[in-house]
Amino acid sequence: MFDLLTIAAMTDELSATLLDGRIQKIGLADPRTLSLEVYSGGRRHALIASADDRSPRILLTGQNATLDASLTTPFVLLLRKYARGGVIVGIEQPPLERIIKVSIAKRLAGSGDRPEESDTEIADDADDDEAIYGVESPTFVHLYIEIMGRHSNLILVNDDGLIMESVKRVTPSMSRVRPIQPRRPYTVPPPIDRPDPRRITADRLQEMLASGERRGDLAGWLVRSFRALSPQMAREIAFLGTGAADARLETLPSGAALELSRAMRTLLEPLATSQWSPVWYRDDEEAPVAFTPVPMQHLAFEYTAVPTPSISEAARQVVTGGDTPGGRHDARKRRLLDEIGALRERVTSRLKSLSDEQDRAAANEHYREWGETIYAWLWQIQPGDTELVVEEARIPLDPGKSPSENAQDYFEKYRRGRDAGTHLPELIAKNQAELTYLDQLTLHIEQASTFPEIESLMFEWEQHRNSVNPGGRPQTKLKRSAPPRRLRPLLDRHGNAIYIGKSGNENDEVTFSLAGPNDSWLHARGVPGSHVVIRWRNQGDEAPETIEVAAKLAAWYSRNRNSGSVEVDIAPRRYVRKIKGAGPGMVTYRNERTIAVNPASEETLDTVLS
Numbered sequence: 001m002f003d004l005l006t007i008a009a010m011t012d013e014l015s016a017t018l019l020d021g022r023i024q025k026i027g028l029a030d031p032r033t034l035s036l037e038v039y040s041g042g043r044r045h046a047l048i049a050s051a052d053d054r055s056p057r058i059l060l061t062g063q064n065a066t067l068d069a070s071l072t073t074p075f076v077l078l079l080r081k082y083a084r085g086g087v088i089v090g091i092e093q094p095p096l097e098r099i100i101k102v103s104i105a106k107r108l109a110g111s112g113d114r115p116e117e118s119d120t121e122i123a124d125d126a127d128d129d130e131a132i133y134g135v136e137s138p139t140f141v142h143l144y145i146e147i148m149g150r151h152s153n154l155i156l157v158n159d160d161g162l163i164m165e166s167v168k169r170v171t172p173s174m175s176r177v178r179p180i181q182p183r184r185p186y187t188v189p190p191p192i193d194r195p196d197p198r199r200i201t202a203d204r205l206q207e208m209l210a211s212g213e214r215r216g217d218l219a220g221w222l223v224r225s226f227r228a229l230s231p232q233m234a235r236e237i238a239f240l241g242t243g244a245a246d247a248r249l250e251t252l253p254s255g256a257a258l259e260l261s262r263a264m265r266t267l268l269e270p271l272a273t274s275q276w277s278p279v280w281y282r283d284d285e286e287a288p289v290a291f292t293p294v295p296m297q298h299l300a301f302e303y304t305a306v307p308t309p310s311i312s313e314a315a316r317q318v319v320t321g322g323d324t325p326g327g328r329h330d331a332r333k334r335r336l337l338d339e340i341g342a343l344r345e346r347v348t349s350r351l352k353s354l355s356d357e358q359d360r361a362a363a364n365e366h367y368r369e370w371g372e373t374i375y376a377w378l379w380q381i382q383p384g385d386t387e388l389v390v391e392e393a394r395i396p397l398d399p400g401k402s403p404s405e406n407a408q409d410y411f412e413k414y415r416r417g418r419d420a421g422t423h424l425p426e427l428i429a430k431n432q433a434e435l436t437y438l439d440q441l442t443l444h445i446e447q448a449s450t451f452p453e454i455e456s457l458m459f460e461w462e463q464h465r466n467s468v469n470p471g472g473r474p475q476t477k478l479k480r481s482a483p484p485r486r487l488r489p490l491l492d493r494h495g496n497a498i499y500i501g502k503s504g505n506e507n508d509e510v511t512f513s514l515a516g517p518n519d520s521w522l523h524a525r526g527v528p529g530s531h532v533v534i535r536w537r538n539q540g541d542e543a544p545e546t547i548e549v550a551a552k553l554a555a556w557y558s559r560n561r562n563s564g565s566v567e568v569d570i571a572p573r574r575y576v577r578k579i580k581g582a583g584p585g586m587v588t589y590r591n592e593r594t595i596a597v598n599p600a601s602e603e604t605l606d607t608v609l610s
Helices: 004-018 074-083 117-125 129-133 202-211 218-225 231-242 256-268 311-319 328-363 365-376 403-420 424-447 451-467 504-514 544-556
Strands: 022-030 033-040 043-050 057-061 087-092 099-105 140-146 153-158 163-166 279-282 288-292 304-307 387-390 393-396 497-500 520-524 532-535 566-572 576-578 587-589 593-597
Touching: 004 033, 004 043, 004 057, 004 087, 004 099, 004 288, 004 311, 022 043, 022 074, 022 087, 033 074, 057 311, 074 140, 074 153, 074 163, 202 256, 218 231, 231 256, 279 311, 288 311, 328 424, 328 451, 365 387, 365 393, 365 403, 424 451, 424 504, 451 504, 497 504, 497 544, 504 532, 504 576, 520 544, 532 544, 544 566, 544 593
Parallel strands: none
Antiparallel strands: 022 033, 033 043, 043 057, 087 099, 099 140, 140 153, 153 163, 279 288, 279 304, 387 393, 497 532, 520 532, 520 566, 566 593, 576 587
16 A cells, blocks of 8 residues: 555655654664654654565654664664764655655754754763764765565665665575665666556557457556556556446447546646545444545445545554554564463473483383393303493393393383383474464464454464463463454455465464365465465366465465465365364365465455456
């Protein structure tokens, strides 16, 4: 939803609010989420910018995010050195880019200026006042905030255009076109060779429609054919031009090019006029589903529109469920992850103890071998011998006992060790299953981005923690019930439904409640992740492109999200079974086949899905 229009509206909002403001605090809520406290217009504002792969965003709020003081990355250290105490002198958006450039100038201190009352926090928070006020000439740096899906980044650039540091480093092996590393020149992403939608005419659009294959989704064609159009913008253009957001190319009337070109210019007009009217949309259950910098008719047709005074407020309602970005959400997530991490450490320690005990039990095998060897070489043992030497093996003997008694002693030691180890495989398997479940729960919490998702995971964790403690003694049951969260499928153009479980309980639901025995079940191979199922509209008519989309989603919602290629197992649902006694979402499966795909989110697959 942070498309070209949203970034343009955000740029205008930041310019009106933060320009000439002074940066007082700089910190990180997580390794990829930056918070700048800016004093401007007699008020403190927090600029939140995140290059998180799951939820890249930029927002302005009146409250600071909850920061992690232990995060002192090279990026934030350089930003503090060159920007804290500086003044924002420029905010701009490169044409047709989802990028905001924030230019910062260090204050001059020629007359020995000291902080005014509003600067108190700068002086208190500074490591060295001289670093802020003791400079003789202005220093300019530029913070580029790139909100581009999984390619999002925060990049600090000096006034010579050289990269100083970034939240994500991109090596030449990762991108030959645009590596992001210190001392390299900063360049915006190379433009795609497609027409500029701001300057399209009806004649030119008609030529483009006539030259291509007139089949498929109109909105998807618009995204592929023009620069900077997001799926959401394309659906609005299709709705304005044809009356249907899901219009098909093959059914376009003869005069569609004229209406579509007008719709495109109307939608993009605020880029020139800066006339924004931010809106967020909620469904029948009052849940936020989308936000836009201008009203969009195709969303208003399906959802309830709620006008807001700023694009930041609209984004905040949808991205964070009304919470301060990086605030209550991240605090809850960190608290949950800390609790799970503590239990995980205990389980890991217990598993190591059991494994060591199993190794000791396995070592008892040599006692049996010694006993058998003594019986085999009785004729060689003399009274009073202290050891038996046979083919480099030295077996200790008790000289006060007979050879037969020595052998029986070793057999008894073997039996005691064997009996002690009989329960170990079951205990080890149980603790390994617990560790696997905790890893799955950790991943779901890390990937959760909305209030309902976090609430559902919090309930699941409490349910698991309170059912049995680490010692296995039952505790009191939960008094509250699980928060309701209706799973919404993604539909492909054939009407097949793709469901994604984003918690252990949801994994169970999509696999064992929503999917039929002949539906397809998918999971990233060998790593924690979500269960993804395809509920086929027509059994036996499985579409390969739908399987590939579902596999990309299974890879995206797995521990290997950031890998270039992920192996995904696919099996008929009837071959998936719950693991008895394990946490929710823990299964075994068979008769699978495996494919390798590149991970992709729903946003990037929007043009494939209907």
